[in-house]
Amino acid sequence: MNTRFIPSLAGLALLVTVFFPVAGAPVHVQAQTASPIPRAPDGKPDFSGIWDTPKVPGGRGGGATVFDKAKMAPFKPGGEALFYEPRTGNPRHDEPRAFCMPSGFPSAFLGPYPIQIVQTPKYMVMVTEFMRVTRLIPLDGRPHAKDIEPTFYGEPIGHWEGDTLVVDATNYKRWSLDDWYYQNPKEYRMHSEAFHTIERFRRTDANTIAYQFTVDDPQIFTRPWSVDWEMKLHPEWEKTGLFEMVCNENNRCEGGNCDKASQTTAK
Numbered sequence: 001m002n003t004r005f006i007p008s009l010a011g012l013a014l015l016v017t018v019f020f021p022v023a024g025a026p027v028h029v030q031a032q033t034a035s036p037i038p039r040a041p042d043g044k045p046d047f048s049g050i051w052d053t054p055k056v057p058g059g060r061g062g063g064a065t066v067f068d069k070a071k072m073a074p075f076k077p078g079g080e081a082l083f084y085e086p087r088t089g090n091p092r093h094d095e096p097r098a099f100c101m102p103s104g105f106p107s108a109f110l111g112p113y114p115i116q117i118v119q120t121p122k123y124m125v126m127v128t129e130f131m132r133v134t135r136l137i138p139l140d141g142r143p144h145a146k147d148i149e150p151t152f153y154g155e156p157i158g159h160w161e162g163d164t165l166v167v168d169a170t171n172y173k174r175w176s177l178d179d180w181y182y183q184n185p186k187e188y189r190m191h192s193e194a195f196h197t198i199e200r201f202r203r204t205d206a207n208t209i210a211y212q213f214t215v216d217d218p219q220i221f222t223r224p225w226s227v228d229w230e231m232k233l234h235p236e237w238e239k240t241g242l243f244e245m246v247c248n249e250n251n252r253c254e255g256g257n258c259d260k261a262s263q264t265t266a267k
Helices: 079-083 260-266
Strands: 016-019 028-031 049-051 115-119 123-128 134-138 155-161 164-170 196-205 208-216 225-232
Touching: none
Parallel strands: 134 155
Antiparallel strands: 016 028, 049 115, 115 123, 123 134, 155 164, 164 196, 196 208, 208 225
């Protein structure tokens, strides 16, 4: 497993020019304005590049702590029981990724791994280094499909609101929301089949994406609620690209329970 550390970088550096017109006169400092936002041939902001994980501005990323409980909406009656599902001791439930099962969304994109974005006029492709999970997002604002099988990563559809890319996703399979259970094993946070997400991507400068994530789960919460994150560009990672992370199926000794019978069967 790749252990590349994802640092939290400072914002775009300012170029400062200092003038000394007369000895003893006050020093005048002039700051250069931020670099222009890169744009695609169609004029839309271009999000292409390799970015670090979404995080609170100035903080570190990580799926276990990225959702602040203080920002969550109140629970509906019965919603708390749906949201907090206790761990069962069954590793396929408690940590399904150990058996190459999907991490789900947004969990797969919230860990400390780079995310590569490739943008065309018709699609935005997001690939995370973690298990090479890929989202293929059409940008034409088409309606969501009806009567389709729910999936771990949902059905994302994008449209533009000025220079902001809005990605609306539905049709999720019920799955874990994040990695909070590593902080508190009694609070395994889940979303329901009614889970609906709205993401807003906006380039604030050449090196930063302001990323707002909205959770709308009417089976659990009384109203939608949002968190504001940012993503920082890392052009220096282009040389090596995303590292390959391979998940091997049919792992032996599931749950650490290795005995002669299981070893014989696995051979």
